[in-house]
Amino acid sequence: MFRAFDLLLIGMMVVAATITYQIKHRADEKLQEVRRLQAEIKLERDTIELLKADWALLSQPNRLRKLVEAYNDELKLEPTQPTQLARPSELPMLRSQAPQPEVAEGAAGGEGRPNSVFGTVIGGIAIPALRPDTMTTGSVNR
Missing domain, CATH: 1.20.5 (Single alpha-helices involved in coiled-coils or other helix-helix interfaces)
Incomplete structure (x- = not known):
C-alpha cells in the first residue's frame, strides 16, 4: 500500500x-x-x-x-485673387451694421431706468445688451 x-x-x-x-x-x-x-x-x-x-x-x-x-509654363498657375475666395456679398456684416439688442427698462431691478450691461432677462438669465468686446472698463489712478 x-x-x-x-x-x-x-x-x-x-x-x-x-x-x-x-x-x-x-x-x-x-x-x-x-x-x-x-x-x-x-x-x-x-x-x-x-x-x-x-x-x-x-x-x-x-x-x-x-x-x-x-x-x-506647363501648369499655367496664377496667384489667387481675394475675390476668388469669397464675394463681398458673401462676407458677414460689419459690427457697426449688426442689429443692436434693445435695452429693457429696469432689467437689473433698478428704478425703471435702463441698465447698460444687461439688456433683457429671459428665464432668469441676463442677456448682455453690450457685447463684451465693446465694453470699456475704468482704471484706478494711484
Whole structure:
C-alpha cells in the first residue's frame, strides 16, 4: 500500500510539473508577442515622425514657390485673387451694421431706468445688451 501511495504522489508531481511547464511556456510566448507588438508600435511611431518631417520639408513655401516658377509654363498657375475666395456679398456684416439688442427698462431691478450691461432677462438669465468686446472698463489712478 505504501508503494501505491508513492506511485500516486510521483504521478501527481509529474502532472503538476507538466502543467507548470506548459503555463511557463505560454507566458514566455505571450511575453515574446508583447515585445514584438511593442517593436511594431515603436516602428510605426518612428515612421509617423519621419513622415511629419517629410511633410514639413515638402510643404515649405520657398520650395513650393520654386516649383511653381519651374513648372509655370506647363501648369499655367496664377496667384489667387481675394475675390476668388469669397464675394463681398458673401462676407458677414460689419459690427457697426449688426442689429443692436434693445435695452429693457429696469432689467437689473433698478428704478425703471435702463441698465447698460444687461439688456433683457429671459428665464432668469441676463442677456448682455453690450457685447463684451465693446465694453470699456475704468482704471484706478494711484
